[in-house]
Amino acid sequence: MPKRYWLLKSEPAVFxxxxxxxxxxxxxxxxxxxxxxxxxxxxxxxxxxxxxxxYHSSCARPGIAGIVEVTREAFPDPTQFDPSSxxxxxxxxxxxxxxxxVEVRLVRKTRPIGxxxxxxxxxxxxxxxxxRGNRLSIQPxxxxxxxxxxxxxxxxxxx
DNA sequence: GCCAACGTTGGC
DNA sequence: GCCAACGTTGGC
Numbered sequence: 001m002p003k004r005y006w007l008l009k010s011e012p013a014v015f016x017x018x019x020x021x022x023x024x025x026x027x028x029x030x031x032x033x034x035x036x037x038x039x040x041x042x043x044x045x046x047x048x049x050x051x052x053x054x055y056h057s058s059c060a061r062p063g064i065a066g067i068v069e070v071t072r073e074a075f076p077d078p079t080q081f082d083p084s085s086x087x088x089x090x091x092x093x094x095x096x097x098x099x100x101x102v103e104v105r106l107v108r109k110t111r112p113i114g115x116x117x118x119x120x121x122x123x124x125x126x127x128x129x130x131x132r133g134n135r136l137s138i139q140p141x142x143x144x145x146x147x148x149x150x151x152x153x154x155x156x157x158x159x
Numbered sequence: 160g161c162c163a164a165c166g167t168t169g170g171c
Numbered sequence: 172g173c174c175a176a177c178g179t180t181g182g183c
Binding site: 035036037131132133134135 | 162163164165166
Binding site: 009057058059062132133137 | 179182
């Protein structure tokens with residue numbers, strides 16, 4: 001099974017890339033996803049070893065901030081059971097969980113790649129995050145788009 | 160704050 | 172099951 005690529009959105013005011021970096025082992029459960037399409041991507045398609053861009057949304061400079069790797073496949077999102085969590089779902093139970101999360105590990109922070117930069121590359125025109133009105137917080141990324149962006153990053157960050 | 164997009168809810 | 176109203180996302 002070939003590795004897949006993703007884009008994971010997070011609001012830096014809620015959980016930014018530096019928060020992930022500060023977690024033990026730079027790992028964290030990716031909780032709080034409350035959209036069925038995004039949940040199904042995690043449940044059906046996300047596998048250990050898949051890689052994703054960590055994307056900052058709803059902030060002054062939205063864009064890619066780093067690269068993460070999936071380290072645990074989908075399991076029940078514990079925040080749905082926690083009445084004190086803003087992600088609490090009274091319709092979910094431990095016996096019948098509704099929402100899932102995966103665990104990710106920060107591979108590395110990257111230089112910020114803003115939306116405006118992403119838009120300058122015709123190679124990336126198909127990316128969901130560039131579509132206006134896009135709201136999906138977990139999006140698949142084509143292998144060609146992934147490769148293109150990694151090459152751009154490598155060019156800007158000579159070893 | 161505005162507004163486009165679009166998912167969810169609820170009356171029928 | 173339809174669909175209008177409503178709520179949320181997210182860039183600007």
